[in-house]
Amino acid sequence: MIVGDRKPLEEILEMIKSYKKILLLGCNECVTVCAAGGEREVGVLATELNLVRMKDGPGIEIKEHTLERQCDYEYIDQIRPFVEEYEAILSMACGAGVQYVAEHFAQKPVIPAVNTTFLGVTIEQGVWSERCQGCGECVLERTGGICPIARCAKSLLNGPCGGSSQGKCEVDREVDCGWQLIIDRLTGLDLLDRYDEVVAVKDWKTARDGGPRRRVREDLRL
Amino acid sequence: MRLNYPANLKVVKVPCTGRVDVLLMLKAFESGVDGVCLAGCLEGECHYLKGNLRARKRVEYVKKLLDEVGLGAERIAMYNMSAAQGQRFAEMARDITEKIRALGPTPVKAGARAREQGPRPGENEKEKGGE
Amino acid sequence: MKTMSNIERVLSGGGFVVTSECGPPRGSDGEVIRRKGGLLKGYVDGVNVTDNQTSVVRMSSLASCVLLKGLGLEPILQMVCRDRNRIAIQSDLLGAAALGISNVVCLTGDHQVFGDHKTAKNVFDLDSIQLVGTVKQLRDEGRFLGGDEVHGRPGLFIGAAENPFADPFEIRARRLGKKVRAGCDFIQTQCIYNVERFERWMLEVRSLGLSDRVAILGGVTPFKSVGMARYMKEKVPGMDVPEELIARLKGVPKERQSEEGVRICVETIKRLREIPGVRGVHIMAIEWEEKVPEIVEAAGLLPRP
Numbered sequence: 001m002i003v004g005d006r007k008p009l010e011e012i013l014e015m016i017k018s019y020k021k022i023l024l025l026g027c028n029e030c031v032t033v034c035a036a037g038g039e040r041e042v043g044v045l046a047t048e049l050n051l052v053r054m055k056d057g058p059g060i061e062i063k064e065h066t067l068e069r070q071c072d073y074e075y076i077d078q079i080r081p082f083v084e085e086y087e088a089i090l091s092m093a094c095g096a097g098v099q100y101v102a103e104h105f106a107q108k109p110v111i112p113a114v115n116t117t118f119l120g121v122t123i124e125q126g127v128w129s130e131r132c133q134g135c136g137e138c139v140l141e142r143t144g145g146i147c148p149i150a151r152c153a154k155s156l157l158n159g160p161c162g163g164s165s166q167g168k169c170e171v172d173r174e175v176d177c178g179w180q181l182i183i184d185r186l187t188g189l190d191l192l193d194r195y196d197e198v199v200a201v202k203d204w205k206t207a208r209d210g211g212p213r214r215r216v217r218e219d220l221r222l
Numbered sequence: 223m224r225l226n227y228p229a230n231l232k233v234v235k236v237p238c239t240g241r242v243d244v245l246l247m248l249k250a251f252e253s254g255v256d257g258v259c260l261a262g263c264l265e266g267e268c269h270y271l272k273g274n275l276r277a278r279k280r281v282e283y284v285k286k287l288l289d290e291v292g293l294g295a296e297r298i299a300m301y302n303m304s305a306a307q308g309q310r311f312a313e314m315a316r317d318i319t320e321k322i323r324a325l326g327p328t329p330v331k332a333g334a335r336a337r338e339q340g341p342r343p344g345e346n347e348k349e350k351g352g353e
Numbered sequence: 354m355k356t357m358s359n360i361e362r363v364l365s366g367g368g369f370v371v372t373s374e375c376g377p378p379r380g381s382d383g384e385v386i387r388r389k390g391g392l393l394k395g396y397v398d399g400v401n402v403t404d405n406q407t408s409v410v411r412m413s414s415l416a417s418c419v420l421l422k423g424l425g426l427e428p429i430l431q432m433v434c435r436d437r438n439r440i441a442i443q444s445d446l447l448g449a450a451a452l453g454i455s456n457v458v459c460l461t462g463d464h465q466v467f468g469d470h471k472t473a474k475n476v477f478d479l480d481s482i483q484l485v486g487t488v489k490q491l492r493d494e495g496r497f498l499g500g501d502e503v504h505g506r507p508g509l510f511i512g513a514a515e516n517p518f519a520d521p522f523e524i525r526a527r528r529l530g531k532k533v534r535a536g537c538d539f540i541q542t543q544c545i546y547n548v549e550r551f552e553r554w555m556l557e558v559r560s561l562g563l564s565d566r567v568a569i570l571g572g573v574t575p576f577k578s579v580g581m582a583r584y585m586k587e588k589v590p591g592m593d594v595p596e597e598l599i600a601r602l603k604g605v606p607k608e609r610q611s612e613e614g615v616r617i618c619v620e621t622i623k624r625l626r627e628i629p630g631v632r633g634v635h636i637m638a639i640e641w642e643e644k645v646p647e648i649v650e651a652a653g654l655l656p657r658p
Contacts, residue, residue, distance in 0.1 A: 009290045010290075047251075048291050050252055051252055054330045055291070055293070153464055154461060155477050156477065158528075160520075162461065164519060166520055167520065171464045172466075177520075183523075195527060196530060198482060201478075
């Protein structure tokens with residue numbers, strides 16, 4: 001899922017300082033799974049903001065509401081009946097959700113409460129780790145199911161570099177060396193010969209480098 | 223045991239401190255209390271195995287949040303004791319009362335929010351029991 | 354001969370190559386690099402110039418190479434993949450050739466987290482093996498990566514680095530194989546202290562048939578003190594410093610330790626010369642360039658061809 005981190009309280013307070021009545025919008029999907037912006041986090045943030053504004057003034061009225069998703073207009077539409085009553089929307093969704101809410105309510109300031117970071121997985125409750133960078137050309141078959149773009153700090157296709165040490169990355173000794181993982185996996189699958197192939201330069205057009213991306217399925221369009 | 227403890231302590235009983243989550247602790251402060259303490263079973267003796275350990279982690283987290291909002295981490299604390307330790311309970315009550323008295327009343331004015339929920343006369347502290 | 358490279362010339366004549374290294378200044382004063390180059394002149398066949406090593410901004414390797422060429426030295430351009438995409442890389446390779454530089458060493462590059470600009474974006478459009486392939490394609494096929502024809506092929510002798518002591522140890526020789534298949538002409542290794550272990554690596558390299566296809570230059574670095582030796586042993590990943598060398602340095606009074614360090618270095622070079630498949634030595638005496646002439650002479654490597 002998409003993983004994010006709630007912004008520091010100070011930053012959020014600064015962004016909403018001129019508002020006295022806001023709608024705090026959570027999301028029930030990815031940000032709920034990584035405990036950054038779901039219903040529970042909405043409750044905690046609303047209480048924190050209220051405590052500060054009660055203490056230091058001016059008071060604030062916060063409506064808490066959590067949508068199933070903020071990346072589909074059918075759900076965003078659900079707030080249409082009452083959105084007018086609020087001066088601004090503080091959204092705890094990922095960057096995609098925040099933007100989509102803003103697109104649908106162009107007259108309302110929409111403020112992000114979460115820093116969206118990566119596409120990842122749940123290692124255990126409370127720990128999430130990056131796995132994919134959406135490069136648009138998946139090479140996982142070649143590397144035993146471990147992504148060299150996302151899990152190697154330098155996105156090397158012919159890794160490892162000279163900085164790999166005891167299975168850890170030079171960038172952070174807590175981070176696994178992606179290429180050590182790949183080599184171990186290929187060895188375990190008896191496929192280490194794949195390692196000898198010199199992988200050609202990557203076509204980054206399908207990644208962010210090619211420009212904002214879009215996908216269309218004509219057969220599904222109404 | 224008929225030991226005395228300060229009258230400004232409001233006791234809320236729960237089956238296990240593990241039931242007390244972050245939002246509940248924060249909402250207590252929002253309602254205007256000056257301090258919160260949790261009394262849970264001795265570590266390793268939780269009736270539900272790990273509830274008191276989860277509670278401790280959450281209390282540590284709420285301490286950070288209280289510092290963030292400017293109320294102060296000292297306003298919440300967790301104590302561990304067994305059902306038989308009446309002395310310890312009284313000790314905890316005196317301890318937390320002293321600590322909160324020294325910090326002074328909560329800077330959060332009850333304000334519009336508390337008025338919505340109705341007045342809570344004379345209440346300074348809330349306490350949640352274990353077992 | 355594929356190029357005008359002095360390294361290639363010495364190798365094709367069957368000689369034992371000697372290269373060294375210098376780091377450019379953190380400013381625009383060319384005198385710094387000229388002074389370092391001056392210390393090495395006449396003692397080496399080529400001089401590497403590092404490329405923003407450890408992600409610390411320094412005068413560009415390309416500019417520094419040009420300054421060294423002006424002194425009559427043979428520059429070796431080090432190029433990392435961290436800071437440039439394939440467009441800038443190919444452009445710089447053409448520029449280097451136009452300025453009379455005949456050697457390039459293709460490296461991945463240390464991550465920017467090590468340097469003084471930790472908030473920078475990194476590039477890594479290519480990796481070091483693809484960079485080797487790029488230089489080869491420009492030089493031997495006269496084609497850009499995009500497919501168009503190169504008008505004026507760059508005559509660059511292609512080098513790369515390898516660390517026989519790095520993790521994962523079991524694939525280091527195979528990785529060398531990838532560099533060779535990509536088109537590498539010479540390799541400079543990370544500094545060697547554990548000669549036995551290096552000999553085992555060379556055994557594997559020879560069994561893969563690689564030492565016939567690529568010229569391997571063994572890296573050496575003289576210890577300045579026992580403190581430096583310990584630091585390298587304990588704090589630098591991918592470094593194998595045998596305990597006996599630490600003991601040797603410890604057994605000598607402080608003011609004589611650098612002398613002992615140089616002695617160890619010279620001994621290492623002499624042992625490397627005996628290993629089949631080792632075609633030269635790469636002396637890395639960063640910020641101690643003045644010792645290189647002494648080391649080269651004591652190792653019996655003068656005069657240079």
